[in-house]
Amino acid sequence: xxxxxxxxxxxxxxxxxxxxxxxxxxxxxxxxxxxxxxxxxxxxxxxxxxxxxxxxxxxxxxxxxxxxxxxxxxxxxxxxxxxxxxxxxxxxxxxxxxxxxxxxxxxxxxxxxxxxxxxxxxxxxxxxxxxxxxxxxxxxxxxxxxxxxxxxxxxxxxxxxxxxxxxxxxxxxxxxxxxxxxxxxxxxxxxxxxxxxxxxxxxxxxxxxxxxxxxxxxxxxxxxxxxxxxxx
Numbered sequence: 001x002x003x004x005x006x007x008x009x010x011x012x013x014x015x016x017x018x019x020x021x022x023x024x025x026x027x028x029x030x031x032x033x034x035x036x037x038x039x040x041x042x043x044x045x046x047x048x049x050x051x052x053x054x055x056x057x058x059x060x061x062x063x064x065x066x067x068x069x070x071x072x073x074x075x076x077x078x079x080x081x082x083x084x085x086x087x088x089x090x091x092x093x094x095x096x097x098x099x100x101x102x103x104x105x106x107x108x109x110x111x112x113x114x115x116x117x118x119x120x121x122x123x124x125x126x127x128x129x130x131x132x133x134x135x136x137x138x139x140x141x142x143x144x145x146x147x148x149x150x151x152x153x154x155x156x157x158x159x160x161x162x163x164x165x166x167x168x169x170x171x172x173x174x175x176x177x178x179x180x181x182x183x184x185x186x187x188x189x190x191x192x193x194x195x196x197x198x199x200x201x202x203x204x205x206x207x208x209x210x211x212x213x214x215x216x217x218x219x220x221x222x223x224x225x226x227x228x229x230x231x232x
Contacts, residue, residue, distance in 0.1 A: 011077075011212075012070045012151050019066045020148045027059065027144060028172060049125030049132075056136035063143050070147060071212065078211035088209030092201040092218050099197030110187045112194060113180050118230040133227055138219035145169040145199075146206040146215045154207070165203045170195040198222055 012020065035055055039048065064071060078085050122129045145165055154161035170192040177188035201222075202215040209215070 011073060012067070012148060016067055016070050017148070017152060020144070023062060023066050024144050024148060027140065031055075031059070032176065047125075049121060049128035052132055053128045053136070056132050056140065059140045060136050063140050067143050067147065071143065074147070074212040078209075078213045081210045085209035085211050085214040088205045088207075089214050089218050091208075092205035092215075093221060095204065096197050096201035096218075096222060099200065100194075103193055103197055106193055108187075108190050108193070110177075110185070110191065112191055113177050113188075115230050118227055122227065122231050130224075130227070133223045134220050138216050138223060141169070142202065142206075142212055142216040142219050145172070146202060147212040150203055150206060158207070161207070162200075162203055166196065166199045167192075169199040169202070173199075 035051075039051065118129070118133075145168065149168065150161045150165035153164045171189070173195040174189055174191040177191060178184055178186060180188070198219075202219055205215040205218050206212060
């Protein structure tokens with residue numbers, strides 16, 4: 001442990017951890033399927049953007065219900081360790097940008113569907129797209145992948161926490177692309193390389209800042225920049 005580094009302290013309670021794993025499994029595997037079934041049942045008449053806002057609002061409400069003590073404690077840590085969290089935020093932002101520039105030079109056999117869909121979604125419903133990508137999604141995903149996954153693994157090994165949190169989040173961002181165009185195309189899993197810089201920066205931010213609200217803020221900024229660059 002480096003000089004001056006704060007010791008890692010478990011932040012999620014045992015009860016939150018048990019409820020959190022159930023919510024984690026539902027969010028990753030069940031909720032997207034249920035949402036798809038709901039949208040198909042309306043035969044294309046359900047406004048997709050507005051429906052997604054409601055979906056993520058419900059997910060955020062569930063996150064606060066499941067992880068209330070953790071999120072409240074994280075806010076106090078943000079204020080108590082403000083210099084550490086600001087340092088982790090800005091170094092994570094710079095690191096994500098540099099690594100993204102390097103990874104973007106790697107040739108891939110498929111194009112990222114998000115880079116195509118974001119401008120379309122923004123054109124149809126700009127407010128809903130911003131709310132989902134910049135506000136709601138980061139709160140849910142950082143609580144799960146950094147707060148829960150990294151936080152639990154970090155108790156046993158810092159390296160294990162980085163590996164699990166970084167790789168699993170990157171794969172989570174791309175696994176649904178495999179089924180995007182009505183066929184199974186495993187080449188889309190290679191797109192996880194594009195999400196590794198962001199995922200590593202977010203994990204770094206939480207590990208070095210100490211509050212989950214720092215990677216939430218960093219995730220918000222990265223998503224905002226991504227949306228801006230794809231739209232404009």
